[in-house]
Amino acid sequence: MSKRTQILNASETVLATYGFYAFSMQHVAEAAEVAIGTIYRYFANKEALLCELNKFIREDAAAKLFNGWQDSLSAKEKYDLVWENAFHCVLSTPKRLTLIEMLHFVPNMHQTEINLFEDQTFKRLFDFYQQGIDSKRFLDWDLFALFSVSFDTSIALAKQVIRGRYEPNQTELKKVRDASWAIIQNPDFNQQD
Amino acid sequence: MSKRTQILNASETVLATYGFYAFSMQHVAEAAEVAIGTIYRYFANKEALLCELNKFIREDAAAKLFNGWQDSLSAKEKYDLVWENAFHCVLSTPKRLTLIEMLHFVPNMHQTEINLFEDQTFKRLFDFYQQGIDSKRFLDWDLFALFSVSFDTSIALAKQVIRGRYEPNQTELKKVRDASWAIIQNPDFNQQD
Amino acid sequence: MSKRTQILNASETVLATYGFYAFSMQHVAEAAEVAIGTIYRYFANKEALLCELNKFIREDAAAKLFNGWQDSLSAKEKYDLVWENAFHCVLSTPKRLTLIEMLHFVPNMHQTEINLFEDQTFKRLFDFYQQGIDSKRFLDWDLFALFSVSFDTSIALAKQVIRGRYEPNQTELKKVRDASWAIIQNPDFNQQD
Amino acid sequence: MSKRTQILNASETVLATYGFYAFSMQHVAEAAEVAIGTIYRYFANKEALLCELNKFIREDAAAKLFNGWQDSLSAKEKYDLVWENAFHCVLSTPKRLTLIEMLHFVPNMHQTEINLFEDQTFKRLFDFYQQGIDSKRFLDWDLFALFSVSFDTSIALAKQVIRGRYEPNQTELKKVRDASWAIIQNPDFNQQD
DNA sequence: AATGAATGAGAATTCATTCAT
DNA sequence: AATGAATGAATTCTCATTCAT
Numbered sequence: 055m056s057k058r059t060q061i062l063n064a065s066e067t068v069l070a071t072y073g074f075y076a077f078s079m080q081h082v083a084e085a086a087e088v089a090i091g092t093i094y095r096y097f098a099n100k101e102a103l104l105c106e107l108n109k110f111i112r113e114d115a116a117a118k119l120f121n122g123w124q125d126s127l128s129a130k131e132k133y134d135l136v137w138e139n140a141f142h143c144v145l146s147t148p149k150r151l152t153l154i155e156m157l158h159f160v161p162n163m164h165q166t167e168i169n170l171f172e173d174q175t176f177k178r179l180f181d182f183y184q185q186g187i188d189s190k191r192f193l194d195w196d197l198f199a200l201f202s203v204s205f206d207t208s209i210a211l212a213k214q215v216i217r218g219r220y221e222p223n224q225t226e227l228k229k230v231r232d233a234s235w236a237i238i239q240n241p242d243f244n245q246q247d
Numbered sequence: 248m249s250k251r252t253q254i255l256n257a258s259e260t261v262l263a264t265y266g267f268y269a270f271s272m273q274h275v276a277e278a279a280e281v282a283i284g285t286i287y288r289y290f291a292n293k294e295a296l297l298c299e300l301n302k303f304i305r306e307d308a309a310a311k312l313f314n315g316w317q318d319s320l321s322a323k324e325k326y327d328l329v330w331e332n333a334f335h336c337v338l339s340t341p342k343r344l345t346l347i348e349m350l351h352f353v354p355n356m357h358q359t360e361i362n363l364f365e366d367q368t369f370k371r372l373f374d375f376y377q378q379g380i381d382s383k384r385f386l387d388w389d390l391f392a393l394f395s396v397s398f399d400t401s402i403a404l405a406k407q408v409i410r411g412r413y414e415p416n417q418t419e420l421k422k423v424r425d426a427s428w429a430i431i432q433n434p435d436f437n438q439q440d
Numbered sequence: 441m442s443k444r445t446q447i448l449n450a451s452e453t454v455l456a457t458y459g460f461y462a463f464s465m466q467h468v469a470e471a472a473e474v475a476i477g478t479i480y481r482y483f484a485n486k487e488a489l490l491c492e493l494n495k496f497i498r499e500d501a502a503a504k505l506f507n508g509w510q511d512s513l514s515a516k517e518k519y520d521l522v523w524e525n526a527f528h529c530v531l532s533t534p535k536r537l538t539l540i541e542m543l544h545f546v547p548n549m550h551q552t553e554i555n556l557f558e559d560q561t562f563k564r565l566f567d568f569y570q571q572g573i574d575s576k577r578f579l580d581w582d583l584f585a586l587f588s589v590s591f592d593t594s595i596a597l598a599k600q601v602i603r604g605r606y607e608p609n610q611t612e613l614k615k616v617r618d619a620s621w622a623i624i625q626n627p628d629f630n631q632q633d
Numbered sequence: 634m635s636k637r638t639q640i641l642n643a644s645e646t647v648l649a650t651y652g653f654y655a656f657s658m659q660h661v662a663e664a665a666e667v668a669i670g671t672i673y674r675y676f677a678n679k680e681a682l683l684c685e686l687n688k689f690i691r692e693d694a695a696a697k698l699f700n701g702w703q704d705s706l707s708a709k710e711k712y713d714l715v716w717e718n719a720f721h722c723v724l725s726t727p728k729r730l731t732l733i734e735m736l737h738f739v740p741n742m743h744q745t746e747i748n749l750f751e752d753q754t755f756k757r758l759f760d761f762y763q764q765g766i767d768s769k770r771f772l773d774w775d776l777f778a779l780f781s782v783s784f785d786t787s788i789a790l791a792k793q794v795i796r797g798r799y800e801p802n803q804t805e806l807k808k809v810r811d812a813s814w815a816i817i818q819n820p821d822f823n824q825q826d
Numbered sequence: 827a828a829t830g831a832a833t834g835a836g837a838a839t840t841c842a843t844t845c846a847t
Numbered sequence: 848a849a850t851g852a853a854t855g856a857a858t859t860c861t862c863a864t865t866c867a868t
Contacts, residue, residue: 092853160266220392582805
């Protein structure tokens with residue numbers, strides 16, 4: 055693993071452990087097992103490191119999200135895959151969602167840039183929804199309104215697990231997932247089936 | 248407004264504006280228009296201030312969430328009220344959700360304490376759901392699984408608005424809200440109606 | 441003495457002792473017997489401290505230069521006073537000339553600003569020369585050409601003393617001083633006397 | 634040009650541009666277009682580099698000062714040559730005087746060593762003055778007192794030009810030069826002429 | 827109760843120097 | 848000989864906290 059990646063991984067670990075509250079270059083250096091000066095060979099300063107970490111995390115998250123995706127899968131299979139990937143992804147790195155939120159506060163990290171970046175990494179998911187809308191398979195709502203009642207439920211549920219409020223249960227999980235799929239279906243279209 | 252409240256309000260403002268990144272007692276003192284020393288008359292130290300801020304924000308959020316709640320309202324009316332209150336509450340203080348996440352990282356702020364505190368502030372909502380489950384009006388799922396596909400959609404949608412991805416639209420909003428209500432209804436129960 | 445002055449004095453001492461080579465805020469703080477943080481209460485940063493030091497030194501030098509000046513003195517008495525003040529001033533703070541040179545290298549310290557400042561502090565001397573030129577008492581040269589062969593000799597001589605090349609000797613000193621006065625006299629004017 | 638000379642030249646450039654304030658081995662390496670490690674092949678460390686630079690600058694200055702010097706020239710011609718060489722030398726490398734001053738602050742660079750070195754490089758000029766004194770052509774003053782009212786005026790005038798206070802003018806320049814020559818002549822001796 | 831100057835530990839950053847290639 | 852990545856001590860600067868007024 056390259057020094058750069060080593061440092062980025064260490065940064066995520068430190069941030070997830072201590073938060074910004076105690077995110078120091080010293081801690082990162084120790085966690086990455088490099089000298090402090092080495093960090094500055096790869097990143098101009100703390101701010102730059104955090105910006106790069108932002109991208110790094112989002113890219114990694116996107117990769118995990120689409121793990122197993124094949125164009126040959128049916129729409130429902132694709133949905134199930136992504137919904138479950140998201141659920142497990144949040145659970146496996148429970149602090150990440152918070153990290154992503156926190157990284158919004160890094161100076162010079164602007165929403166529009168982040169959105170552009172997200173557009174690219176989540177393009178496949180956005181396209182999937184847009185096709186559903188265009189083909190009348192899904193309700194004729196705004197894409198992001200559909201999101202909030204379907205895909206986002208996987209994240210909402212995972213958060214309840216993280217908070218210790220909910221024990222994941224395979225059967226019930228499938229029910230939630232299927233309900234979130236059902237809710238966005240266009241009744242008219244499915245009658246045609 | 249008491250000096251204490253003045254300081255807590257200023258703290259939220261500073262935190263929402265600069266994040267932890269630049270959350271200093273100096274900034275808080277300036278925003279609250281008091282001397283630094285004065286903060287220490289009301290809060291033992293920075294950590295204590297942040298813990299109190301955590302409670303302060305949650306209490307305020309809870310109050311806003313149940314604004315207009317009356318026991319005489321019907322179940323659906325109660326749901327609509329809370330769903331919409333949550334939606335507008337997130338929109339009116341868009342950084343709050345992140346603040347709440349970030350405050351988890353303050354040392355000596357433990358998940359179990361927070362959960363206990365949340366249990367109290369959101370008791371009414373939890374009870375509302377539990378009654379729905381017990382009376383078979385809602386699906387026989389875990390309370391928090393229900394949450395994730397119903398109430399949580401208001402927050403997911405508000406977040407899309409904050410991200411600039413979605414323009415709130417009264418008609419569509421109601422559709423989302425109603426769909427999130429519909430999805431947790433027990434079909435057997437409603438047939439009885 | 442105010443803390444600010446304490447710090448400026450200490451800064452000159454440290455700079456004169458170690459040069460920029462080892463001019464650290466730590467050294468200044470120790471020499472001024474204050475905490476490092478205290479320096480930052482009076483000066484925004486190291487650069488600002490050096491800029492203020494520049495002014496401080498120049499003001500002090502100007503005060504010493506004109507010590508004893510009275511409008512009632514004759515032209516020659518005024519010249520002798522300033523020439524000798526300059527000579528002793530350089531000798532009493534032998535590193536100052538170098539400091540002044542070095543301070544030109546502080547970023548954001550620009551020649552035009554310095555000249556404006558010098559114009560004010562040395563105004564009396566410039567006026568004195570200008571009157572000499574206008575009244576035809578002095579040679580009809582450029583003011584600063586006159587300077588270089590008269591007033592500047594006091595500094596050139598003092599530097600030789602500092603370098604250990606020359607032992608000041610009251611009688612000879614007067615000869616140099618008087619020669620430097622003689623050289624700028626306008627022969628035509630003095631014939632009129 | 635040898636790598637060593639390349640590095641010394643780059644050192645002067647960097648020093649003249651940024652001062653000690655930002656004189657780093659990194660900057661020198663970039664300016665010299667060599668790798669940092671290469672500097673250490675030619676100079677033991679930064680201090681050694683600066684000491685060598687000191688010599689390098691002084692040797693170069695001495696060479697320029699006596700450029701065109703021939704024993705066959707008359708005393709006045711020699712004086713004019715050196716006076717003007719000095720004047721143009723200061724103007725062509727305006728930061729050098731300050732550099733030389735600043736290099737005094739490099740640790741282990743002692744005044745006596747520097748004087749010894751100067752004695753060698755300026756020997757010709759010192760001898761010239763001493764012969765003038767011995768032959769009664771010049772005033773019977775200390776050598777360095779004579780210096781301050783004659784040769785040093787060329788440097789004083791050049792400094793006024795650097796400061797932007799004076800525009801060099803060929804005719805006037807000669808007047809200043811000649812006046813500085815006239816002032817050190819022994820009237821008794823010249824009557825003999 | 828309120829103030830804000832003073833403190834100094836700790837964080838970010840720089841940079842001389844080393845050393846494996 | 849030449850390179851430049853890696854190091855970590857030293858430096859600048861910040862900021863929580865104290866305390867005399």
